[in-house]
Amino acid sequence: MKCKNNLIFVRWSKLTILLVVFIVTCGSSGSVVQYDKDDPSFNHDNFAEKAPLTRVIDGDIGKYGENIITSKRNFSGSADMTIQYYRYDPFSGKDVFVEEKQYRYSVYILTRAPLKIGSISESNPFNISIYPNRDSSTVKEGYIDIKSATICTVNNFRDLLLQYWNLTLIGEKLSGTLADTHIAEASAANLLWVWEDIAGLKIIKPFPIATNTTIQGIISDTGIKLMIQGETTDSYRKFVVKIVGQRNRLNNK
Numbered sequence: 001m002k003c004k005n006n007l008i009f010v011r012w013s014k015l016t017i018l019l020v021v022f023i024v025t026c027g028s029s030g031s032v033v034q035y036d037k038d039d040p041s042f043n044h045d046n047f048a049e050k051a052p053l054t055r056v057i058d059g060d061i062g063k064y065g066e067n068i069i070t071s072k073r074n075f076s077g078s079a080d081m082t083i084q085y086y087r088y089d090p091f092s093g094k095d096v097f098v099e100e101k102q103y104r105y106s107v108y109i110l111t112r113a114p115l116k117i118g119s120i121s122e123s124n125p126f127n128i129s130i131y132p133n134r135d136s137s138t139v140k141e142g143y144i145d146i147k148s149a150t151i152c153t154v155n156n157f158r159d160l161l162l163q164y165w166n167l168t169l170i171g172e173k174l175s176g177t178l179a180d181t182h183i184a185e186a187s188a189a190n191l192l193w194v195w196e197d198i199a200g201l202k203i204i205k206p207f208p209i210a211t212n213t214t215i216q217g218i219i220s221d222t223g224i225k226l227m228i229q230g231e232t233t234d235s236y237r238k239f240v241v242k243i244v245g246q247r248n249r250l251n252n253k
Contacts, residue, residue: 067169068113069126075109075224077245079132081142083194086236095236103142106133109224109245115149117161122149124167124176130226130243141204143193144241146215146228148176152187162187165215172220178213181233194237207232222247 085098110129114122130146132138149163162185167176181188190213191206213230224245231238 067125067171069111069169069219070113072110072112074248075111075245076133076248077107077109077224077243078104079107079144079241079243080104081144081239081241083142083192083237083239085194086238088236101142103140105140105143107131107243107245108133109226109243111219111224115151115161117151117159120161122161122163124148124163124165125169126167128165128167139193139204141193141195144209144228144239145189145191145193145206147189150187150189152185160185162189164190167215169219172218173216174219174226175216176214178209178211178215178230181208181211183208183233192232192237192239194232207234207237209233210235217243 081103082100083103084100086095087098088094089096108131112127114124115127116122126148128146128148130144132140132143132145134140134143148165148167149161152160152162154160162180162182164178164180164182165176166179167174178190181190188208190209192209193204193206195202195204196207210231210233213228215226215228217224217226224243224247226243227240228243229240
């Protein structure tokens, strides 16, 4: 009888040990993995403590995490432009560097809700226009005009929505690419004002900016900081412009 009780005790002891091992082994697969934030291999962008940036944007977060700007905002600031001029050399068959010029001037930036005609809407999260501070008669070298989309009147009776840029806005971060010049519609609106040599005379005129020109920067409730880099469609004028502006709260109606 005593041996039988000892055998039962041993069996229960083995079962208890096996049960503990099973719980420890299976339970470990659902444990929380902690990352060392000081480890260079750790991706800080996915860290849960990262502060949200959506507080400065109107509207809700849309598809793919994009934000939608619905209110009209005016900014004023300055542009620092650098342009490199090139020309074609018929003897070498290559483009050769001519000169580099730098400019600084005042600019206006307007952001508003995406443009829309009927059921057709600009696919960007907002519409943006950038233009120099000038009167209608002013033409200056180094000026830049930017429009993400515009509405044109065709044959004096039909409106047409033309989109130039594909933009993405994640929180405050803006990025984008010029996707269509709309030169075919005679409606190029993204322009760089540069000189062209015509019979020995340098004339300042607008040149369409080429596709694949890029824009990136920050748009907040109080200010804007952008960098646009690209070239004209003839590839002989390459540029980079840095724009910094502050919001004009008295002129945002």
